[in-house]
Amino acid sequence: MNRKNIGNNPLLKLYAPYITRINESLNTEMNSYTSSEFYESLLYSLDGGKRIRPLILVLSAECFGEADENAMSAACAVELLHTESIIHDDIIDDELLRRRKKPFHVKYGYDTSILSGDFVLGLILSISARLDNARITDNLAKTAILMSEGEMIEERLVAGGDATFDDYLKTIQYKTATAFEAAAKIGAIIG
Template identity: 50%
Template structure:
């Protein structure tokens, strides 16, 4: 991520210290595959992005630890940043697939992966990324982490498949829309927060609270994102809007819906005792304007 990205992105600028550490870990992981033909495509696929999901994992770990990650032993720190890379890579893999499915030709101001490298290379690179994720998971030697990564991947695929069916039918209910984004988007937010708590050795109540936080925040995030872009995109949310006679009233209903999910996400953090600034940041993230 270059200096221009920071200047244009207050979110990235605010979390510069965290994101730099996440990017360093991700770069180390990618550099370990410098021997591969997938190396340059992998670097291109991972370029840019706000690193929201690994940021949530890192903040969740600090919230449970009630201290900076630097206070943990070296193995725990290594695992946290390694799995944060796996989370970002899983998101990257889904982005490659999504851009093909949605026929999106631009991503983060650059040609989408399939536009630059072609469809065959896109499929193979996504497979290669999955192999990297499996390798990271194996090195953590933590079955719960592996399970959460696997569960998120399965849910993301289920959400995408359901969306394809609903778009094809051009008919969707609000409940079906929520189900799609709960799987396609919120599942990785949930996994991020939950894994952070697991790696910081949280108790079950803390782990569940952060898992719920991530899921609810993910739903709010996607509704907010769809509200911002719905005039420019012909996708699931547009179909939902067009089914309603009173567009303005429905948009207001959906704005209230995402605000409600944001409030519920923030409430999940109330039961976690923590004086560290990381908890405050997680609370602040429930204000979706902070992502803009």
Template identity: 45%
Template sequence: MKNIVGGEKEKLKTSGRNKKLASHEFLAEFRDDLKNYILRIERAISDEIGRYKDSSFYKPLSYAVKGGKRIRPLILILSAESISRKQENSNPYPAAVAIELLHTESLIHDDMIDKESYRRGKPAFHVKYGEPLTILSADFMFAIVLDILAEYREPQILKEVASSVLEMCEGEVKDFKIQLGQQEFSMETYLSLIEKKTASLFSVAAKIGAIIGGGEKWEIDTLSWFGRLFGVSYQIRDDLLDLRKGEKVSDFLRKLMRVRSYEEVKVNLLEMAKKYSRMAIETLKPLRNTKAKECLCELAKFSVLREF
């Protein structure tokens, strides 16, 4: 993937040089034709939260969804458009909102478990609202997710989301056991943890998009696998960025740096992230060539190059 460090890298540097952008705005500048998708996602999220304006949860929900790259809903929409067979209930945007809310709800839980103080440059949800309202807000958000997805009248969508949530919960428990020293740690454990905690939601986003788009089984499976590989690459890059910024890093990285230098760890993880990005792009080859497919490939490159 030689072109991964060429023009795209320069574009990433220059687009953020003169002004501070929200992360989803930065992504839109990375590739201009993503801008309309992201604007529509933002509008759809705002409209959905607006339905609860008279609820006690309106302000907490608005706070929770502010910021974020919107990559998961973007992958869902692009997956749907890469198939794009007209059928009933084929609008992917409500499902994209549901996936973003599910992601947000998982972050709320994660931050409370890990006792994080900040998220997206502002106080973490549990710090601002306290634990009781945090738990209730996350439950409320999950109910919204189910309400949105039920409208598609497609049992497989709900089943796939349930499977993803189960996998994410297993990953969270595994992470907790590692922190307590109750489980051995290795590269295999690290990758397994990433698959469960992060890649599973990227995978289900792509899969739901393919289902809504009217995909055949092989197309649905192809996009699901793309999402999983993308998610691994994305999380490794996240860990690399935390390492470089000197922020809280995973137990795996701390243990790895006891036996290897910072430079070795950085180079090894970057190569691994590039490898998974290449695999994700390769996975899409059997799909017909569309603008949406091209955008998915660009996102896979972006996952390795991003600086946030």
């Protein structure tokens, strides 16, 4: 992860060691799939992320104990869930730019994008199985469900054009806030 302004931003500087650990864990996780058809495209999709959700998970784990290897694995699952949602969201929104580069579906096509989302879901399930904690699996599953619900609500609102402020709040709660909530909860469970 390239953070050119890390020296100028005290928060980025403070959290840089955490981000480095998260990125190392993601690289380790991805290196298990170097022979996969999805390897290159997944590295592309993970490049440039801020890692806010996994950072929250790791910090939460530290608040309740320690950020051990299980916390780092769970942080990978949370980041992968976010990545999968971005891939699908960019297709739905027909985005032309993501993180100052081509979005996944523009670079790899729709078929690869859809299949990559499925593959990433498999990665998340695999990590969750290794963690062997039903509460973590439940949090990840509920988050994926709510994020999908949020996307559908947004689509309905865009198509209908009659969104209320409450509709907007529900959309961002489901699409965004639930992932942050899950990160904090999972970190607490692991810590």
